[in-house]
Amino acid sequence: MSKEALKIVTIGGGSSYTPELIEGYIKRKDQLPIKEIVLVDIEAGKEKLEIVGEMAKRMVKAAGLDWKVELTLDRKAALQGADFVTTQFRVGLLDARVKDERIPLSHGVLGQETNGAGGMFKAFRTIPVILDIIKDMKEICPDAWLVNFTNPAGMVTEAAIKHGGWKKTVGLCNVPIGHCSTASEKLGIPEEELFFKFAGINHFHWHRVWDKTGKERTAELIDLIYGPNQSEEDSHLKNIHNAPFHYEQIKDLGLLPCGYHRYYYIEDEMLNHSIEEFEKGETRAQVVKETEARLFELYKDPQLDHKPDELSQRGGTHYSDAACEIIASIQNDKRTDMVVSTENNGTITDLPYDSIVEVSGAVTAHGVEPYNWGAFPPAARGIIQNMKAMEETVIRAAIDGDYGAALQAFTINPLVPGGTIAKTLLDEMLYAHKDYLPQFAEKIKEIEKNQPETVNYVDELMKSN
Amino acid sequence: MSKEALKIVTIGGGSSYTPELIEGYIKRKDQLPIKEIVLVDIEAGKEKLEIVGEMAKRMVKAAGLDWKVELTLDRKAALQGADFVTTQFRVGLLDARVKDERIPLSHGVLGQETNGAGGMFKAFRTIPVILDIIKDMKEICPDAWLVNFTNPAGMVTEAAIKHGGWKKTVGLCNVPIGHCSTASEKLGIPEEELFFKFAGINHFHWHRVWDKTGKERTAELIDLIYGPNQSEEDSHLKNIHNAPFHYEQIKDLGLLPCGYHRYYYIEDEMLNHSIEEFEKGETRAQVVKETEARLFELYKDPQLDHKPDELSQRGGTHYSDAACEIIASIQNDKRTDMVVSTENNGTITDLPYDSIVEVSGAVTAHGVEPYNWGAFPPAARGIIQNMKAMEETVIRAAIDGDYGAALQAFTINPLVPGGTIAKTLLDEMLYAHKDYLPQFAEKIKEIEKNQPETVNYVDELMKSN
Amino acid sequence: MSKEALKIVTIGGGSSYTPELIEGYIKRKDQLPIKEIVLVDIEAGKEKLEIVGEMAKRMVKAAGLDWKVELTLDRKAALQGADFVTTQFRVGLLDARVKDERIPLSHGVLGQETNGAGGMFKAFRTIPVILDIIKDMKEICPDAWLVNFTNPAGMVTEAAIKHGGWKKTVGLCNVPIGHCSTASEKLGIPEEELFFKFAGINHFHWHRVWDKTGKERTAELIDLIYGPNQSEEDSHLKNIHNAPFHYEQIKDLGLLPCGYHRYYYIEDEMLNHSIEEFEKGETRAQVVKETEARLFELYKDPQLDHKPDELSQRGGTHYSDAACEIIASIQNDKRTDMVVSTENNGTITDLPYDSIVEVSGAVTAHGVEPYNWGAFPPAARGIIQNMKAMEETVIRAAIDGDYGAALQAFTINPLVPGGTIAKTLLDEMLYAHKDYLPQFAEKIKEIEKNQPETVNYVDELMKSN
């Protein structure tokens, strides 16, 4: 890098997160010699792109910067000369997420947009698109970095690197950021005086913490956060229910879990809570949809020229800030310690060499240099190996449009409680998302033709929303 | 080996399976220069030992053999001079299994005496005993072979070899035998003209089949057995419900599953069926208990001097026959191809080097020489890695009597649907099995003292049996 | 297989070994429903092909068989309808081997046609040809088995499988056969009552031996063969100098070495002996050349219709017999235990998964099923890992014609004593073999142009032969 005049392109630029991204760039204006920011979206997102794009222009102007902010629906044109491409698009918008959550929950199964039934379908919809973007990048901007924060970030990043062959991809998540804050608060030690080491896969990682005297504080943090005297207000994650882990189990593990481990370690609690939400019409997707609507109302205000506080309720907060830090760190070879999705290459010896993992590393000008992690204790090892195999199967299904592979993925996914409900969900969700799954077109046609009960069930459910 | 006068000791000699074992020896009388068979049991099993022991004597006599058959409660004395020790004991007898199944099912959770909640508790009860037997063997018969068919055979064998350090252990299961028959029947080809290759862990393995022209027949068998035209009467396993797998998933996998995979691949179907059985008071344990009672009535008949047909309904049929074949193959360096639980040592590259795995191999005089298997496809890889990690955690808990480890094992076990029910089940089962879990004594006392609801629940449930 | 009418094609049919091959088929006439044997050679080998081909016809006739024996220079035509293709060709004939040995020895370096400087050049000459044969086979006989015994058999087999993609390749060597005989003789136990387990790579493997009582006899054999009282006449290998190993080192290793380990374990002794031979004009290549000339004289005798005893002095004896046994075992699913070069797939955990290794296995109709080996002790582990990496580098150089890769291979080869002599040898041998190394044509031209001393040295040396 070390370029004089940066061009940063954001695909899914019409997202409600964009102001956070812009704020992140502004905060780092001394590190980022930006010349041009291009926000790209598709026809269906045009209105939102315009609202949030104008807001972005106001923010840049208010900061006294001469950066050019462009809005476009022409992806190929946008990629011309790009130095960084960030991806935050959502195929099918929030309506797709509503389906991802409501269909499983209507059967008493977790939707879970990260690695559950919902997450698998988000992968089915997203992976063909990311591979398509990479096809364009190969042709148009072959030296650009791809900073992905479209979920499921782990699988999307694995598809981009392993299948798309785009080595210069970094996947991002905001979850580790919250865990660092929590540890810092609990110990009463500034974050920069702690050494954090995360390892796992996206939305499924653990971490250890040391202080600057060299003492490991992991066990102490387990006590403070998950022990008998834990307070109820611990989670920094707005988007998942804050049910308490079982202390004895976490203590036995000896590693700090991530918030999403609740879906696996206390699946029953999380399911009950999600069903409650579903019954009240308040699934996370539905809540987020309303938050978003409110945010866009705010963004329309021609006086607003800074990120509104309300955005932090959105759930993915810090996401965009992390993206900006990665860009700044690559641009300036800052070697910032961050937690990112990157090639394993033996960092975690329990997972395949060519897997994408989410680990701590230094972000340099030539990419991420992960700190070696090694092996997990058995209790963490098996469960993550299963998740990774599930991810690989999802990616295979997403690329090949293979129904058997998709059913396989649903069957081995630990959040799907059995092969028969797996098949029911899979069929219903294929039908529900038919507009965004060209690779499964033939199977979907078959379902439409031969399974009227599937079609009716989904149609009725979606009406009832 | 090549000994002239064999002494074979069977621990748990009072089992209803013993006649099958005796029959197996008689069938191989030309290969086995038996001098003495000792059936060992404990005080609580004395009556059954005498019934079945007398029956064994009659069988040997009817076969015109001069083998000495001894019955004893003195294990140490029995081990003196032993060449082979077979283990088929059941700590807590079938009543324990009833608890293993009924407690989980009362909460709508599978009991599953192999690798489910029930299996984990069977491991907790059994592992300390097998390690104790090995302690005796080290002292008394340091060159004897240990042929284990006490379930959960995989975990018990892993404990014996890895933790007990008894390298000369072979673990056995009857499940593969049935799958070989099925394949042979479906293809219309004699078993000996097919080449079978199994790999996995006990009650969780897959297999491939080739014919003598070198053609792999696995995919064809998947079609024949699990395809659209499958018949309902396929299973050779008497002890598990014969629900159909989902064809597309098995086809995608490309490996033939074992019967027990139903608990993982169609967990919902198996659970529903088990709940039905539970509600009718017909859990597998209860059915077996009745079968056993009937068998012992038969065995009492002083005229009966051969294995009655009714025994084959018991479920574990072929088990003892396999044990006899292993003994004969070791004794005579027969190099019979069998499927056994043995040290991995890289046979399955996806599992730890020092794990016990269940694989095809040649049984030689110096032990099992497994055929190399290599790596699984991802869909099989992750799920078995998780099972193995669970097994390791169960064994650790069984040895250390550590409550956190036990909760960990329950939490990561795929048949337990969440951490909160895991804790409930764990506590209830600890209390229910308190007489057989000395290693957990302290925790159990704590439960008895502080958790009256746990105590009452179990007491009531057991009364209602 | 199980074909009714077999067609077996031998490439390099004009080899002096062919009568052994024919004898092997005749010996197995009941197992091999042969219809046609085709001996293929190239123009340069036409005369020898005719001599040995006529001899083959006489042998078949004398055996009272109606097999068709055909001689041809048209490889493509020969491959039509082939069931088995065996390869025993030698690119550049024995003259090339003479250069392989004499050039290095003239500098005081081992030539070693298996894995030394000579072996690497044999690989450079042979690998392009085997890949070309495979190209033909893909097109003409896509279901045929390739049984390779062209040396260096390990590297040639690895090229065929990994780079040619021909999975149905088995590589063969006669070395293990001799070691089995030795063990049997030393212990006074028939071979079939011993269990042998070999592992390593071609010409670089170790083995362990058990008897039928289950007792491991490896240490005892080390004592008997390499201990203080070893006799001088132990080796069954005619083609390598029978210098004694150092007993303490072999004992420490705990594995029985193969004859070729002498080149690594007592390199200095072997080098001294080879230099003596070189100085007398009696390098192994020269001796073999004379033996061959004598053999062909014998073969010309129109009365000779059986393999002459003199062939066994040739060195590679048993080679062809092993090939016939492999063919018979594949054809009849005999599952004979043999030692072959086949895909590793984790059999030896210390070597790459996709490597070719030489291991014990059962030869079935669908190929080799190796017995799992696992890990080596460190002293064997490192040295074989280095050999395998050298092999991989040789293969890369052979395929790419890359001079840097070739120099790399020479530099890391343990039989080449330094990088400077490596470069000298490499340049001289490239020039010496220029007619058979099209992939290195450009570099060779450069040498001819710029390095007159290289050219002169080789020309003079070859004259002096």
Place this chain on the structure above:
Amino acid sequence: MSKEALKIVTIGGGSSYTPELIEGYIKRKDQLPIKEIVLVDIEAGKEKLEIVGEMAKRMVKAAGLDWKVELTLDRKAALQGADFVTTQFRVGLLDARVKDERIPLSHGVLGQETNGAGGMFKAFRTIPVILDIIKDMKEICPDAWLVNFTNPAGMVTEAAIKHGGWKKTVGLCNVPIGHCSTASEKLGIPEEELFFKFAGINHFHWHRVWDKTGKERTAELIDLIYGPNQSEEDSHLKNIHNAPFHYEQIKDLGLLPCGYHRYYYIEDEMLNHSIEEFEKGETRAQVVKETEARLFELYKDPQLDHKPDELSQRGGTHYSDAACEIIASIQNDKRTDMVVSTENNGTITDLPYDSIVEVSGAVTAHGVEPYNWGAFPPAARGIIQNMKAMEETVIRAAIDGDYGAALQAFTINPLVPGGTIAKTLLDEMLYAHKDYLPQFAEKIKEIEKNQPETVNYVDELMKSN
């Protein structure tokens, strides 16, 4: 750490390097709250200890510091309250090194005090001592860090961590420091603007270099340093002959070698040069001995209170400075990027998990956090795997005093050209070092008794020095 008053103990305090160490502490006085420095040595080193110790006191005083500098022969007393223990002792002093080099060279074999015959014997002498020191530390200062720079640093560190169980050990070498300077000079870019990544084992590692624009500069550096236009004055290593590598081979490798790779890549050149030195009575050991004598003369000067320039000719320069930086980085959690010998744990996937490797990492208060390296290309992979296996065998021999293991190590060491000379050297060196090899006492007695030619040879050679 974060201790207020540090105690640093240096074992082998009488070394000529000590002034560099003291200078390093002084340079970092603001980071190191030193209270006490203890220099420990043994009776035989007492005079040197006093000379250099007084010099150290003068240096501290001249720097205006109140640090206490103590000299002692009582190791146990010295360890009391130690925070850091550095080891720079040399068992048998330089006279032992003279033997390590001259005996092999007298037979035309490299002595090589790092990983050759000399290095193996240095390991035999040193490993029992380091294990003894650790035994003391366990008892006396169980929380101290051990910073080892006694050679062979890799094997000594592996013994300390794997066999001594002292996890808080860091091994150090100055070689990488020189390579960083060279790269910086060649590219004309300050070191801190480059990213270096080293991996391998001590005295046998490679590195890659990136600049702050993210561009990898490794290939360019290979061209600049080893390409056709290389200058002769490249090496920063004073202690090894600066013969040129073969450019094509290094280019093919694609990694920058370390200076010591000359012994493996151009062994013949290095051997010739060493033999010349030997013949002139100027082996490296002899030269160093003279340099040392001169240094100690200088140190005696009561006016000298700073490190003299002559020390940099000693060869190991930067060693002590690196040690000081490690101490400062641990003490202050500086997270300095350094190259150290530390536990592999999968950092290099080609080497055993529990090996010690030399890699780049951040030095934190809790130890080294290595950057993951992953797999080597085959050409580097095999050769380092062999070296590691050799190291493991050396360590085993050093601990067990096993002659077979020692012969094994000599046989597989690539710098020993054959098993027969291996045995000769081993016997001669065992005898020559008999005073420092109690673990081999019995074998040495045997040699003295039965091998008069060995005894005479060594005695004569040593006289001729």
